[in-house]
Amino acid sequence: MADPSPSVGRPLPRSAARRLAFGRGRYADDLRFPGLLHLAFVRSPHAHARIVRIDPAPAIAAVPNARVFTGADIARVCGPWQASVDNLPTLVSPPQHIVAVDRAAWQGEPVAAVVAASRAEAEDAAAEVVVEWEPLPAAAIRDRTLDADAAPAHPELGGNLSYATLIRAGDPDAALAEAAHTVEGRFSFARHTGVPLEPRAVIADYDPGEGTLTVHGSHQAPWHQQDTLSRHLGIPEHLVRVVTPDIGGGFGIKLHIYGEEIAVSAVSRLLGRPVKYVADRMESFVSDVQARDQSVSARMGVDEDGGIRGLAVDALSSFGAYAAYGRPPVNEGMMTIMMTGGPYANGHYEGRLRIAFQNKPPSGMYRAVGQPIACAVTEQLVDWAADAAGIDPVDMRRRNYWTDEACPLTTPGGIGIRRLSLGRCLDRLVAMMDYGALRAEQAALRRNGVHRGIGVATFLEMTSIGPERYGPAGAHVSTQDGATVRLEPSGAVRCVTSVVEIGQGTHAALAQIVADCLGTAPQHVAVVGGDTALTPYGGGAWASRGLTIGGEAAWRAAQGLRQNILELAGSILQADPAGLDLAGGAVCDRATREARITLAEIGRIGHFRHDTLPPGVQPELAVTRHYVPDAVPFALANGVQGSSLEVDTETGEVRLLDHWVVEDCGRIVNPLLVEEQIRGGVVQGIGGALFEECCYDGEGQMLNASFADYLVPMAAEMPDIHVGHVETPLEGTALGAKGAGEAGTVGAPAAVLLAVNDAIRPLGAQVSSLPVTPESVLTAIAAARA
Amino acid sequence: MKAPRFSYVRPESLGSALELLAEHGDEARILAGVQSLMPTLNMRLSEPRLLIDINRIDALKGISFEDGTVRIGALARHAELLASPLVAEHLPLIAAAMPHVAHVAVRNRGTFGGSIALADPAAELPACAVALDATFVLASLRGRRTVPARSFFHGLYETALAEDELLVEARIPALAAGYRSSFLEFARRHGDFALAGVCCHAHVDGAVLSDVRLACFGSEDRPLFAGAASAAAEGRAWSGDVKQAVKAALGGDLDPIGSFHASAATRLHLAQVLTGRALDRMVRAG
């Protein structure tokens, strides 16, 4: 029998998608628990206010079965936490209570938890809790938070600066002074959030009999939750179990530790009953971590023929009221100054960062962390410099990419680069876009008053971050993942993985990897995960790491099982295992490819007929392996995106016409999964480029906390997204896969911003605030006319 | 997001609905397509004691045409309007507006009467009604009365409807010979409430416009008949100069409300651009 072709690399549809389409998804809110209580939060209506008094009596009078827990009640079970980073001792961050005590620091901060027999009753009761407030001035305007007279977000800190740092390489001042052309801009990136379709949800069940805490929840990092719950509630870790059922998206929003989830567990512990909390959409908008929110001043100098000479950026980033707890919280700003300028050969660089508190929801990791900002700033400067030097933007990029000869290298921002494929990606993109024809069409249409724009943006994507970032920071975050692969008696295979499936389809790709190792087909491999008590320990779903790390672990486990199967087959067949191989669902002769014994037969004998085996043979038909990235600190993916759009210069409307992506995520295990990630990521990036913004007034009140007013990108406005691939396998791993989950989001805002500015350049107008809105386009055009 | 407690009744006849309204007044709310009502209940923005479901009342259903007038029952769903040959033939302005009303799922349930009674300032149908000089039929135990669209909308979510009154139907003059309509709106995303929009209706003879009726929405607290702008176009041959005059006059008609979506100045600008384009199209359509 001929060997079936390997399944890795093939566009196989995933069965889980069909299950969800059949309506058989089981999300946290679908689960049923006997004796369940429901929890709703009383939240601060003020961005900053002292809590003078909380009176729960009217709530109990209205709903007699309700119980009210104030911040102080919760603090008796679980004290405040404080974000810290061991290797950043200068980071300032105040303690944060699980539920506010004495003072609320953002509009939406929980100030009391109310449980009742139903969610509706809990809300009825919550509405009756009387809180007497003494409003305080709020730090609510990002660019003023560091002014001398700014209101303090936390009075006890004495100022709003949380962290400041500077990266310098070469002599950027001299380089910029000597450059033939310098271009500069002041960019603003709005605050936005991740908006997974399924909101945060948790059901905590403390069993007073055994002292166990079982939490079912929608979370990307259940081990991180297990660790936090154990330490903060004082429950031994082996008695804490976190189960993740189907998860309806995360985007980083569900990566963090939130007061709400811990409070639900604390209340369950106090009551000895299961307690459920599902965030509703309006509270998600004021309690999920928010992201971006930066102003960046940047300057680039180039020589006569467009070679980049120097680059300087100064970023002001925001933490919201607290630095998110449990993970190094400086990433959004750090990623901005580390990644800016990354793709381009340049030795003179300055990156300055300040991070300030504001009375807004805590900021945290959101898909692509800081990289969309770095990319947009870099790419816009490159376009402006190309314009100043009179060079086509595509040529400008090709001229300035790091060359293969220069690699390996470390960029001035501190990014280690082994190898890039930017030139090849760009060639591919230019061909896919038919760049020359697009430019010709653009010129022709301009003569008729039609303003088309083309943007081409290069991106780097830092994926699968390893232990170097989390270990020295002292974060209780594992960058390892694990897998157990087991041969069942029927010859089918089960893979139990620590990779958390949040809708991205990694489990389907793991089945392909395991199937190839064991010479079987992916439909014979079942992949399960999502239970910290039952699967190997791991990290979770973040930083585009599922396949790079979890895939490598599964590969290693499957290789181990493969070896064990061959050894068992050797003793059954009385053959040398070295002469055997696995293919077509059977053990075969390595040389002749002739099938000798099926996997089903191995499974049957290995599990049920130990009596027939020679003495001393112990079948080991399950193997567990782990993998932590050791070859490189992170896997660097790269690519180029293109955008074509039209600007209605009278209304300011931006109509997206087409979008292209060529990306290199190393070995592609399943192109359908990669393209799904790229397209989804591009759409989210477009959201940041044109639509999404948490609008706040000067007092820190969020003005658009609903889907009617917070504009997520919708299908009708999206262009076709064409995806092409270049494959440069990651060195030092068996699989060679890099992450692909954030690439789309990293590069899309830049591509769109550049295209908008390309379209309105003939009018002398430019924009540099994201999202680009009809109003900002009109304002820029009017300013250019004036 | 759970609604506070309420009681629910589903009368089978208009008479019993009106009796319930008379009895409960402001404590009660009519329940039609619930596309707007349910979110306000769940967000606890309003806490009525009683919901009166009118979906079983046949007298409120349907779209018909008689004697040059189209009758649209309060319970006609948005999807029915969108698919109606009567609307397409006799009320092309509404036919043009309907694809901009929300999304398929919302249009399947949302009703004409609900949209009119709610009086969202950015809704399309109220503005169409103003431009087309619709008449609304209101009923209560006290009797029936008719109110012209131009005096029905009083302000932000405020209408001529009294506490005990129910909107039964609209009567809208069908498109007469020589008349044309044009509809344009500007929203950040398709199906969103508009930042600015305009409904145009006029007699067009060659390039000469008469009986011009321009209604703007999205930028004010209610759909607004733009009297000065309509007059600026009245009886004149459409030209660049007339367009400028109409846009300038619109500046006097409108006093837009700014929000984080767009400032008052941007909304006025958009209303002017849209009105110019809509009239361009209307004249060209001949």
Ligand SMILES: Cc1cc2nc3c(=O)[nH]c(=O)nc-3n(C[C@H](O)[C@H](O)[C@H](O)COP(=O)(O)OP(=O)(O)OC[C@H]3O[C@@H](n4cnc5c(N)ncnc54)[C@H](O)[C@@H]3O)c2cc1C
């Ligand atoms: C996502 C979304 C997008 C939307 N986008 C748009 C849009 O772009 N344009 C637009 O115009 N609308 C939009 N809508 C609103 C939609 O058209 C609503 O359906 C409509 O405004 C209300 O109609 P309803 O039948 O749902 O009324 P309901 O929600 O049932 O009632 C609305 C109000 O009107 C009252 N009422 C209803 N019928 C009567 C009656 N016969 N007499 C007296 N009072 C009555 C009710 O008591 C209630 O106060 C949108 C809604 C949603 C959810």
